[in-house]
Each structure stands twice: as C-alpha cells, then as structure tokens.
Amino acid sequence: MTTAPTAHTAAPAHTLSDFDFDLPPALIAQHPAPERSASRLLDGSGPTPVDRIFRELPDLLQPGDLLVFNDTQVIKARLFGEKSSGGKLELLVERVLPGAGHEVVAHMKVSKKPLPGAVLYMAGGPRQGGFTATLLERWPDEQGALFRFRFSGEPHALMQRHGHVPLPPYITHTDTAEDERRYQTVFARHPGAVAAPTAALHFDEALLAQIEARGVARASVTLHVGAGTFQPVKTEHLHEHTMHSEWYNVPEATIRALADCRARGGRVVAVGTTTVRTLESWARSGQTTGDTDIFITPGFQFKVVDALITNFHLPKSTLMMLVSALAGYDHIRRLYAHAIAKQYRFFSYGDAMWLPRTPTSGQR
Numbered sequence: 482m483t484t485a486p487t488a489h490t491a492a493p494a495h496t497l498s499d500f501d502f503d504l505p506p507a508l509i510a511q512h513p514a515p516e517r518s519a520s521r522l523l524d525g526s527g528p529t530p531v532d533r534i535f536r537e538l539p540d541l542l543q544p545g546d547l548l549v550f551n552d553t554q555v556i557k558a559r560l561f562g563e564k565s566s567g568g569k570l571e572l573l574v575e576r577v578l579p580g581a582g583h584e585v586v587a588h589m590k591v592s593k594k595p596l597p598g599a600v601l602y603m604a605g606g607p608r609q610g611g612f613t614a615t616l617l618e619r620w621p622d623e624q625g626a627l628f629r630f631r632f633s634g635e636p637h638a639l640m641q642r643h644g645h646v647p648l649p650p651y652i653t654h655t656d657t658a659e660d661e662r663r664y665q666t667v668f669a670r671h672p673g674a675v676a677a678p679t680a681a682l683h684f685d686e687a688l689l690a691q692i693e694a695r696g697v698a699r700a701s702v703t704l705h706v707g708a709g710t711f712q713p714v715k716t717e718h719l720h721e722h723t724m725h726s727e728w729y730n731v732p733e734a735t736i737r738a739l740a741d742c743r744a745r746g747g748r749v750v751a752v753g754t755t756t757v758r759t760l761e762s763w764a765r766s767g768q769t770t771g772d773t774d775i776f777i778t779p780g781f782q783f784k785v786v787d788a789l790i791t792n793f794h795l796p797k798s799t800l801m802m803l804v805s806a807l808a809g810y811d812h813i814r815r816l817y818a819h820a821i822a823k824q825y826r827f828f829s830y831g832d833a834m835w836l837p838r839t840p841t842s843g844q845r
Contacts, residue, residue: 557644
C-alpha cells in the first residue's frame with residue numbers, strides 16, 4: 482500500500498507552546514446536544530465572531546458550493562478480556578487487516594504485556610460466549626504502541642457483538658446506547674474508524690435536505706480515524722513530531738464533483754479536519770487510496786479546501802495547528818477566546834465553527 486508524503490510545514494516562528502490555551506474543564510462536553518443540529522455554531526467568516534445555531538449553516542453556504550463529508554463508520558473497537566493468568570486487559574482495535582486471517586492491529590492496555598503466542602480470552606472467552614485473540618507480534622507503527630492479533634472469528638462481527646464504543650479519553654462515562662447512536666454520523670457507510678469525524682455529527686437528515694435545496698452539492702471521502710488523533714505532541718519544535726498515519730480513499734465520483742465545483746466557481750467546504758487531511762493528501766500525492774501522515778501546520782499551502790466546518794480542538798494538538806494553518810493563527814486565537822468566554826462546548830460532543838480559508842494559506 483502506498484503512503485502519501487509527509488508534509489512538515491511548520492513556520493519557524495511557531496512552537497508547540499503557541500498552541501496551548503486554558504480551557505475550563507466544565508466546557509468539555511460529556512454528552513451530545515439533544516438534537517444534532519441544535520449545537521452552537523461559531524461563525525468565523527469575519528473579523529468579529531458571530532454566534533449561531535448549527536441548523537443556520539445553510540445561510541453560510543452558496544449555491545454551487547460542494548460539501549465533502551468523511552463517511553467512515555465508527556466500530557465498537559474497545560474490547561475487554563483477560564490473560565490465561567486471569568490478569569485483566571483491554572484492546573482497542575486500530576485496524577482490521579485485509580484478508581481472511583481474522584487479523585487486527587490493536588493497542589493493548591495491560592499491567593504486564595504477554596509474549597507473542599499468548600492466547601487472550603476476550604469477553605469471557607469461548608466458554609462464556611466470547612472469543613480468543615492470539616498475540617502474534619508487535620506492529621511496526623510510528624509510536625511503537627500497536628500489536629498484531631488473530632481473532633478466533635470475523636473481527637467486525639465480534640466487535641459488533643462484544644465491543645464498546647471507543648469514546649475519547651476526555652469523556653468520562655462508560656458507553657451507552659445513546660453513545661452508540663450519537664457517536665456516529667447519519668451517513669456512516671464504511672466501518673473502520675475508532676474515533677468519529679465529529680464535525681459531521683451535527684448533521685441530521687432535515688439539515689441535509691435544506692442544504693440540497695439551497696443548491697449545494699455533496700460528496701464523500703473515507704478516512705478511518707485512528708486513536709492517534711488523540712496522541713499528544715511531545716516536541717516543542719513541530720518539525721520533530723512524528724505524525725500518526727491513517728487509511729483514506731477518494732472515490733472517482735468525488736474527484737469529478739471537485740472538478741465540477743471548480744468549473745462552476747463554487748467553494749469546496751470540508752466537513753471536519755479528517756476530510757481536509759484526505760483531500761490535501763490526495764492533491765499532493767495523486768494517490769486516491771493509501772495511508773497518509775500529512776501534518777498541516779501554519780505555512781501550509783492548501784490546494785483543495787476553501788472552507789472548513791470543525792469542532793473545537795484540544796490544546797497543543799495537531800488539529801489546533803491545522804485550523805490555524807487554514808484560518809490564520811491570530812484569528813483562531815481570537816475565536817477560541819470568544820468561545821471560552823461565551824461558554825461554547827468543546828471537543829467531540831461539543832459545538833462547531835465555520836472557518837473560511839485565509840487568502841494567504843492556499844492557491845487554486
């Protein structure tokens with residue numbers, strides 16, 4: 482499988498500390514809004530922030546625009562089990578490997594890691610209706626945190642039956658039926674993500690119908706969001722950070738839709754940072770499918786995306802760097818200060834922002 486090239490484009494003036502900010506813990510959303518489109522929407526299209534409701538999004542769109550969504554589907558990737566000794570453990574499946582071998586790549590949380598060849602008893606093991614996972618080897622990933630396992634049955638079926646919704650680490654409750662429904666977009670199609678493309682969680686069928694009626698087109702890409710999206714940046718100098726990789730696909734129909742949008746003078750509006758990473762990876766590599774470890778920081782020249790719909794992101798995160806690259810570092814600092822003062826809800830279950838690309842951050 483081919484890999485899109487890494488893009489380390491950090492401006493020398495910016496270091497990790499530049500993307501830090503103080504966030505009151507009370508603003509970290511633990512549950513979604515009662516209705517998807519009832520979340521708040523911070524309009525960052527002008528120098529002064531405008532407070533809106535997400536269902537007002539059609540007012541910010543123009544006939545001829547193209548909304549591009551990530552249609553990945555979150556899998557119930559968190560699994561609990563034990564070693565033969567009785568020691569408890571947890572697996573977080575990062576990727577199901579292709580083929581009929583029932584193999585997966587997963588994070589493992591356990592007090593003492595077992596050796597290759599060890600058989601783990603998941604969900605009680607076969608005697609209690611569960612299954613086994615055999616540890617094969619350490620997986621050669623960027624962070625050295627992944628392992629390859631062979632499940633005793635088809636992985637997707639076993640996860641659907643025994644798994645739990647892989648809620649982000651800052652959500653403190655255990656997953657519920659509400660999470661299974663709401664930590665998933667209404668148009669999710671391709672199973673493989675361990676984190677939701679959260680900006681798309683605000684869209685419901687009624688809002689999608691209003692957007693279509695306004696003459697706005699839709700297209701989809703797929704990027705299977707990995708647990709690395711929550712990986713903290715540990716180096717003060719951004720160019721030293723090793724970015725996690727994720728699998729993506731840009732369908733031929735979407736490539737045609739992008740060309741049609743450009744031909745009619747419309748804007749390409751990415752729904753979520755994962756869509757941005759997918760489109761810009763494809764634009765640079767020419768690869769319609771593969772793995773990408775693209776790292777978008779201030780100074781990056783966008784080739785595809787004209788505007789972004791996104792949630793609020795973690796301090797010092799790669800996603801804070803991405804939105805600063807697209808909308809301008811100082812502008813993002815002002816918008817975040819406004820959001821905190823107005824008590825917007827942050828992170829996966831939180832509110833959203835509308836961000837046009839600053840003219841200096843891209844070219845057609």
